Amino acid sequence: MSKLLEFGRRMLFYVRVMSGYEERKIRNFRHRLENHLQQAQARKAAINKVPEQIILSEVRRMIQDMQALNKQLEQAEATIEEYFKPLDKEAEAVMKMQLEGEERSSNMMIEALQQHAALKQAKTEKIANMQQIDQSEINPQEAEILTKLIGGDEKSLKEMMESLQQELVLEKANAGDSGSVHEVDSSRGNTK
Known part of the structure; x- marks a missing residue:
């Protein structure tokens, strides 16, 4: 009886193959495997994209933090400049006064040099006059x-x-x- 069952199974298999049932079943199975592979690849790509998205979101957050920090620094610079404007004006006034003092001292030195040169010239004239007196x-x-x-x-x-x-x-x-x-x-x- 086992032979008869086995023969029946084979006949049923041949009938299914001949009718195309087995081929459709194989195609259906293959199609399900392909779908399953595609879904697995899509899940794998999504999982691979998650770290990239996490990294990109972290980078975006860091950029926003840096921009906010830059704005705070610019505001701090502006307040510091506002604070030091009077000091800068006073420093300019002091520098101007120092330059004027240096100009005055240089002018005085020039005048002193001119006076010294005039005195030297007068001395040379006196010496020349003395020589003339001696000769006359x-x-x-x-x-x-x-x-x-x-x-x-x-x-x-x-x-x-x-x-x-x-x-x-x-x-x-x-x-x-x-x-x-x-x-x-x-x-x-x-x-x-």
Whole structure:
């Protein structure tokens, strides 16, 4: 009987194969497997995309945090600039005052240098005048007076001027001659 059952099964199988039932069953099974594979691949792709989406969402959140921090920094910079504006103005004023002081000191130094140069020139002229006095024919007393006038400092010059005036007064009194007074005045004017 087992042979008969086995023969019946085979016949039934041949009938199913011949009728196309078995082929449809195989195609259906294959189609279900393909669908199952596609679904599995879609789930796998979705699972793979989840970390990417998580990473992208984290990156977006970090970018937003950085932008918010940048805005806060810009606001802080603006408030700091507002706070330091008066100090900057005061610093500019101080710098301007310092520059003006330096300009004044440099101008004073230039003037001092010019005065020094003028004094040097005056000294050279005095030396030249002294040499001319030495070479000219002047009596020794007048040469001494002129030398003191040319080479002396202010106090000695004032003293010499006073002594010259006294001598003129004495000469006027003694001579009474106006011509000699004019000669002395002209010699005194040349020394100046």
